[in-house]
Amino acid sequence: MAFAPVVGEAASALADDWIKVQQALATGDREEVSDRIRQLQTRASECQALRLTPYAEGLVTWASRHPGPLGALAVRSARELDPELPSSYFLFARWQWQRRDLLGAARSYIAGWWALFLFEPTRAMLGAATIEWVVLALGWALLLAALAQTLTFITRLAHDAMELARLVLRPANAVVLAAAILVLPLFGGRGPIWLLMYLFALSFVYMALGQRIAAVATCVVLALVVPALTVWQYTMLRWPPLPTRLASMLEERRIDFPSLHELGDLGGELGGDFSYHMLYGELQRMHGDVDQARIEFQKAIRAAAGESGPRVFLGNVALEDGDVQLAIQLYNDAIQSDPRNALAHRNLSFAYDQARRFKDGDTARRTAKEIAGVGWQDLGIPGRDPRIQYPRLGREDIDAALAQLPSETDAPTWLSSAEDHFVRALFSPMSMVFWLCGILGLVVLAVRGRWMWTAQRCSRCGKTFCAKCKTATESDALCSQCISVFLKRDLVAIDQQLAKQARVRRWDIVSTVARRVASALIPGSHDLAERRPWLGLATGVLAWICLLGAVIWAPWALPSVDPYLAIAPVQFILGAGFLALWLRSVVGAWPGR
Structure with missing residues (x-):
């Protein structure tokens, strides 16, 4: 039984072999480059180093500045040194696109994305950027949804505030008290977010059951946005332990x-x-x-x-x-x-x-x-x-x-630190506004549902009324004037009927234009107004994720993940997604009332 003798030469340092590769690249001799890279691979296999990531990155960087046959050889060699390095696929896809090899470019581009998820450093960077993007888009979409709901009920809220003020003061002073009730957070030195969420909380009473559940869920999710970003900062932004x-x-x-x-x-x-x-x-x-x-x-x-x-x-x-x-x-x-x-x-x-x-x-x-x-x-x-x-x-x-x-x-200390910051962020001023909003909305809902009237909007003319100011009772959906005009025609003069019909036409025009404008500026707002809160929230969140992804995330975050990643396809896909959701929102709100 005979064995070949073990070679008595110590392994060369990989760094020395890499210097020889660089020298060969400087000469431009393809045969010498191939030989030096094979020597580097042989030395690495002797040490059982299967992924030579730093050297593969170096070859891709050199190839990006020297396109051509030698650059293509460097990219192929980079794939051999580290098959999971995404940069080699993205750079090759860019070259194929320039040669009008669209199918090959698509294959390389998809392979690059797959490698992007497999490669741990880029996967961590992509995850960090994606979480920030999604959380910020979610928070922004929910804030706009709260704004849309508040604007829907603002006239009813103002009417009830005025009626409440008249119970305390004379009409001349009641206007001032009603305005003070509506802008109460400003008297406490709070900003516009506090004012918006305060009015949103007061609007819970005008919502249907499904809308109220969605409103409470909106407050909870918004309250968790800041803690979520805090955890993201103290975990995802750190280099892995x-x-x-x-x-x-x-x-x-x-x-x-x-x-x-x-x-x-x-x-x-x-x-x-x-x-x-x-x-x-x-x-x-x-x-x-x-x-x-x-x-x-x-x-x-x-x-x-x-x-x-x-x-x-x-x-x-x-x-x-x-x-x-x-x-x-x-x-x-x-x-x-x-x-x-x-x-x-x-x-x-x-x-x-x-x-x-x-x-x-x-x-x-x-x-x-x-x-x-x-x-x-x-x-x-x-x-x-x-x-x-x-x-x-x-x-x-x-x-x-x-x-x-x-x-x-030690890594567990990082996790404990993130948990501590998460708990503190739960009660930070930015989170407290949303917690207090949810609690205030539920309290006002319980109090007003038992002891106070609730204003409504006439389904024909849009006038706001409540039980205190309504005299006719034949219809719950119409105001007293519309009941007289449209249900008691013989008892109303012709000129009053014509005036009311003109008001109804004006309200149709105003409400239709407002609905269309709102659906164009705030995707999903039409579904919110039509008591489809979950569909409206889903439409708005997805639309803003797509828009912010195409405008901010793709051009700013992806190049930091991989500098050779082409962002145009990502922007095209996200832009198409936003356009589809925006059109769905606008088309749904376009028909007349």
Whole structure:
């Protein structure tokens, strides 16, 4: 049984290979560029680094400034270095669009969006921008819906305020008192939002049951907008915590130099911790710096002499460097520390085979099979030689390595901070206006429903009336004059009938124009007025999400997520959505009353 000898050359640092790629790009020689990129991929595969994100980003950036055959080669190579990097797809889609390859551009564009969701950094940035956009659009749409409902009932509210004031003061002074009742928040030094929500709360009594439920829900959602944005600020806007980034690096075998350097900066606090040196050494090895990895594994042995893990790592490095005897010694030391370490037995069997000690190799192999069972061949991560496997580190090792960090750098503290800010934001002035609005509306509804009249609007002429000022009782939907004119024609003079009919025509024109203008400015307002509150709210919210997305979110947020992402298709889709919802609102309100 013969084995090829392990190559005795240490892995070059990936950064050195990347410099050679840059030099080849500067020469413009496609063959040399391909060779250097293949060399970079080979070095990365030796370290089991599967996603070379920084180098893929560098190739895409270079290609964006050098379109042509060499740029296309750089983009294809970037996809090979990191298949989930969205920038390579978006840049290629832009080139295909310029060549009028519309189908290919669409495929690349869709593939770029798919990669955008798969790639953790861009997914987090996109999520942060999207949440802000949706929450702000939701708040704005609900505020406009409250404005539309308030304007619908403002004449009835003014009538009831006037009637209430007449019970207390003479008519001349009653007007002043009624105005003071309507603008009461302004006397307390509050702003227009307080005034709007105050009038909206007083309007609950004029609404149907479904409208009242929707109004209370509107107040609750608006009160939660500020806390939601606070949580968004303290969670989504933060860079993912270091444990999360390290776990992603190990799971995806992804190169991430900033996170590696951040972990290295913690050496002053964690320098004597065994788990820290194991984690830092494995990440250094994954990034191609075998010498630094060897130093970290040696520090891990000094930190915990009885642990077998660092000896397995060092034995693997020695075996890959061609020092078979040192590898055998280190594997035996590891087995002495932990006789049940199946990976040490497995790698020791391969080291014995390299030393032509086949009998000892068979014995070590049998021991590994007895300990690990049928999966003894796949106990770890392959190294430069796939027959050599390294221990697999995971989330537990990260938690153990960072367990000694101060609490302010730990992820749960961030969550607790976000929760604290959320609770405080619930009772901030911006949230309190909506909480108080909902409570005031329910209180006024209960009081007025039991002890006070409620004004109505005549269905024919639009005049506002209440039980105190109405003399005829033949119809609840008509005012006294309309009852006399349209139900008691013989008792009313012709000139009075003509005057009333003219008023009805004027009201038809005014109400129709107001309804159409409102539906054009506030999508969904017609459904709100027609007692379809949920349909009106859904129309308004979706319309404003589309409009703000096309005007603000797409041109301002998406370029920060990926600079090569074309925003025109996104704006077109969102603009078409807004146009469809706007037309639905306008067309529904266009017929006459």
